[in-house]
Amino acid sequence: MTRETLTLSFRFLILLLVQVFVLNNIQLFGHLNPMLYILFVILYPLKKERANFMWASFFLGLSIDFFSNSGGINAAATLAIAYFRLPILKLIINRPDIDYTVFKINQEPFIKVILYTCILTFLHHFVVFSLEYFSWNSFIPVLKKSINTSVFTILLSTLYLLFFRKNSKSNF
Numbered sequence: 001m002t003r004e005t006l007t008l009s010f011r012f013l014i015l016l017l018v019q020v021f022v023l024n025n026i027q028l029f030g031h032l033n034p035m036l037y038i039l040f041v042i043l044y045p046l047k048k049e050r051a052n053f054m055w056a057s058f059f060l061g062l063s064i065d066f067f068s069n070s071g072g073i074n075a076a077a078t079l080a081i082a083y084f085r086l087p088i089l090k091l092i093i094n095r096p097d098i099d100y101t102v103f104k105i106n107q108e109p110f111i112k113v114i115l116y117t118c119i120l121t122f123l124h125h126f127v128v129f130s131l132e133y134f135s136w137n138s139f140i141p142v143l144k145k146s147i148n149t150s151v152f153t154i155l156l157s158t159l160y161l162l163f164f165r166k167n168s169k170s171n172f
Contacts, residue, residue, distance in 0.1 A: 004045065012060060015040050020067040031145065034153045035074075037064055038124050039160060041082050042117055043105065046089075057082035070132075077127035081120045088123075092116050110161075117157050122150045 019037040027033060041057050061078030065071060092112050105113055125146040133142050 012040055016060060016063050019064055024068055032149050032152050034156050036153060036156050038121060039157055041078060041085060042120055054082055073128050073131040076131060077124045080127050081124045085120060088119050089116055113161060114158060118154055121153050122146060125150045
């Protein structure tokens with residue numbers, strides 16, 4: 001097992017445990033629940049095999065669903081952002097061809113990293129709440145809840161990114 005595989009496994013486990021035992025118990029204003037576990041998808045290295053990444057993302061979402069009793073909505077949303085991550089990253093970085101072997105997200109301008117995080121976070125939350133409500137009549141509540149929860153999640157994600165960006169020269 002390589003050091004990078006151990007780091008990814010550790011990040012998977014820590015984010016899962018923090019989400020399940022800490023963040024799922026936080027309810028700001030009665031309905032805002034940060035979903036920091038999506039940082040696993042956001043920070044996953046591009047040079048790793050895509051199939052393994054998709055499986056790991058699916059199992060992370062499924063694990064959250066198992067502990068949250070949410071019926072697969074987190075697995076679907078996590079898989080969705082894992083699938084759309086690369087096209088969104090190419091669009092934000094404005095490079096159609098990314099050299100996956102040398103690309104590191106911490107070497108990109110911080111504003112682009114935050115924009116990338118914001119888009120993936122909102123997409124994830126919109127899918128989660130769309131599946132939770134599962135009604136066209138609930139579009140406005142889904143949108144409001146997605147935006148409000150995304151803001152809280154993005155604040156926590158930014159703190160995480162700032163902390164590890166300054167303390168580490170490695171890939172976040």
